[in-house]
Amino acid sequence: MSTIAAEPRPVGGHGDGGPGLAFFSGYHRLDGRIGVRNYLLVLSTVALTNRWAELAVKDHEAAVALTGDFLRGLRGKDRALQEDVLAKLALHPNVGAVLVMCFDRFSAERWADRLSDCGRPATVLAFMAQKGMGGALERARTALLELDGRRREALRAPAPLSALTLALECGGSDATSAICANPGIGRFVEILIAAGGAAIISETAEFIGAEDVVRERAVSSEVAERILACIAAADQRTAEDGERYRGVNPTRENIEAGLTTLVEKSMGAVCKIGGLAIDGCLDYAERPSGNGLYFMDTPFFSPLSLTGMAAAGAQVTLFALGVFNPSGNPIVPTIKVCGNAGTLETWADSIDVSLSGLVDRTMTLDEAQEKIAAKVASVASGSLSRAEYWGEGQVIIPKTTAMI
Amino acid sequence: MTSMGAEIRQGVGRAHLTMHPGDNVTTLLDSRHEITVLADGGPVAKGILFGHKAALAAIAKGADILKYNVIIGRATRDIEVGEHVHVHNCR
Numbered sequence A: 001m002s003t004i005a006a007e008p009r010p011v012g013g014h015g016d017g018g019p020g021l022a023f024f025s026g027y028h029r030l031d032g033r034i035g036v037r038n039y040l041l042v043l044s045t046v047a048l049t050n051r052w053a054e055l056a057v058k059d060h061e062a063a064v065a066l067t068g069d070f071l072r073g074l075r076g077k078d079r080a081l082q083e084d085v086l087a088k089l090a091l092h093p094n095v096g097a098v099l100v101m102c103f104d105r106f107s108a109e110r111w112a113d114r115l116s117d118c119g120r121p122a123t124v125l126a127f128m129a130q131k132g133m134g135g136a137l138e139r140a141r142t143a144l145l146e147l148d149g150r151r152r153e154a155l156r157a158p159a160p161l162s163a164l165t166l167a168l169e170c171g172g173s174d175a176t177s178a179i180c181a182n183p184g185i186g187r188f189v190e191i192l193i194a195a196g197g198a199a200i201i202s203e204t205a206e207f208i209g210a211e212d213v214v215r216e217r218a219v220s221s222e223v224a225e226r227i228l229a230c231i232a233a234a235d236q237r238t239a240e241d242g243e244r245y246r247g248v249n250p251t252r253e254n255i256e257a258g259l260t261t262l263v264e265k266s267m268g269a270v271c272k273i274g275g276l277a278i279d280g281c282l283d284y285a286e287r288p289s290g291n292g293l294y295f296m297d298t299p300f301f302s303p304l305s306l307t308g309m310a311a312a313g314a315q316v317t318l319f320a321l322g323v324f325n326p327s328g329n330p331i332v333p334t335i336k337v338c339g340n341a342g343t344l345e346t347w348a349d350s351i352d353v354s355l356s357g358l359v360d361r362t363m364t365l366d367e368a369q370e371k372i373a374a375k376v377a378s379v380a381s382g383s384l385s386r387a388e389y390w391g392e393g394q395v396i397i398p399k400t401t402a403m404i
Numbered sequence B: 001m002t003s004m005g006a007e008i009r010q011g012v013g014r015a016h017l018t019m020h021p022g023d024n025v026t027t028l029l030d031s032r033h034e035i036t037v038l039a040d041g042g043p044v045a046k047g048i049l050f051g052h053k054a055a056l057a058a059i060a061k062g063a064d065i066l067k068y069n070v071i072i073g074r075a076t077r078d079i080e081v082g083e084h085v086h087v088h089n090c091r
Helices: A047-058 A076-090 A105-114 A134-151 A181-194 A213-217 A220-242 A252-256 A260-272 A302-311 A341-346 A366-380 A387-389
Strands: A022-028 A039-044 A061-066 A095-102 A122-126 A157-161 A166-171 A198-201 A280-281 A292-296 A316-321 A334-338 B025-028 B053-056 B063-069 B070-074
Touching: A022 A366, A039 A047, A039 A076, A047 A061, A047 A095, A047 A134, A047 B063, A061 A220, A061 A316, A076 A095, A076 A280, A076 A302, A095 A105, A095 A134, A122 A134, A166 A260, A166 A302, A181 A198, A181 A260, A181 A316, A181 A334, A181 A366, A213 A220, A213 A260, A220 A280, A260 B070, A292 A302, A302 A316, A316 A366, A334 A366, B025 B063, B053 B070
Parallel strands: A039 A061, A039 A095, A095 A122, A166 A198, A166 A316, A198 A292, A280 A292, A316 A334
Antiparallel strands: A022 A157, B025 B053, B063 B070
16 A cells, blocks of 8 residues: 545546556555545345344444345345345445454355455444344444454545545526536536546436437447447336326426426436547446446436445535535445536535536636536545535335335 | 537526527526526526526427437427426426
């Protein structure tokens, strides 16, 4: 491990921030990926062990509990997806050490196998192998102390922009989303991709109506066909359930903010890819194969899409806002970008980057890009984003099959 | 497709942005609700909120609503020039 960078050097504009230059300061993992955080993660693999996890992190300041409605008794694709997503989160580059909490010995053995060569400190415990709740907590505390010591051996070191995979998300879309936050993010992502980095866009239903953009921007007709098939499937699902889609998407907040139809909302959302080509189509939680901009097939509510992009290895999220949205992810710092002056005033303590100058033309798109780049560099190097400060976000994994 | 080629109109009338020259709606970008003229001179109804749309021309029931040069919906009744275009008259 080399020395710690004193200050990150943000990119100055086009052509800067090439693969060799330090952009941020991160944790270089054995698998070659670079984390922007060094979390001591307590992963409760099933809802039954959530309380154990919550109590275990209570008296350990550094530990982050990841608890969800993770279930036993899932079937088929849902079971496989839950296992896959949780394993990918346990081994996320932002995780420095992980305590995996299982219910029974059998699942603990499976997890121990899975993590045997994971290249970072990991301990797996089975709840049913403990003696009483007090004993279970004592065992977890001991494990956390040991993991924390090993986690702290990792130090930050200079890292290039190319090491970043960004999740791109929007929430609370309004008219400014299409002229401020999304285009500003798009301009920064152009520079990120040119430098060798990667970015993921998602929320398949928000591409309904933007099919022509997909055809125009997909790097090949094969990629276009795959994405269009995802969009068509989402479109069909919304038609099949018999529920009127209006009022669901666009949401009530979108409609109050002036967006009338899903197509109108989609056209604004797609601005966050700038002038870039879409290089690939990913399944939910699938890791990008390399540099470039990727589309991921996800549901459109942000906790689910953010979980998919986090599992795919995104280290930071850029979140475009019109009206406010308290989204985030427990292990992926989320940077809130907004161009609506009213929202910026009301939610001043919860938004990271103001681009309202794009509305009254006191700011150029390049200046917007530079503001975003500087914030990404500082958050990637350790400063807390507002969403992190408030602890916003949760992990929610989509399910397709009825429970038994 | 991106809106950044489009010019935001500002001046005595209400600030607004037309995403594409072929569009028949424009997006209002200020909160001076009492003003009934757009910055480029066209008429606009009173009270249209920031971020909402106004018709740049009369739009007949059933006709396309164009923004970004894309059909974002259809008029569900006749819309007058300057009128608010939203869920009450566009689907």
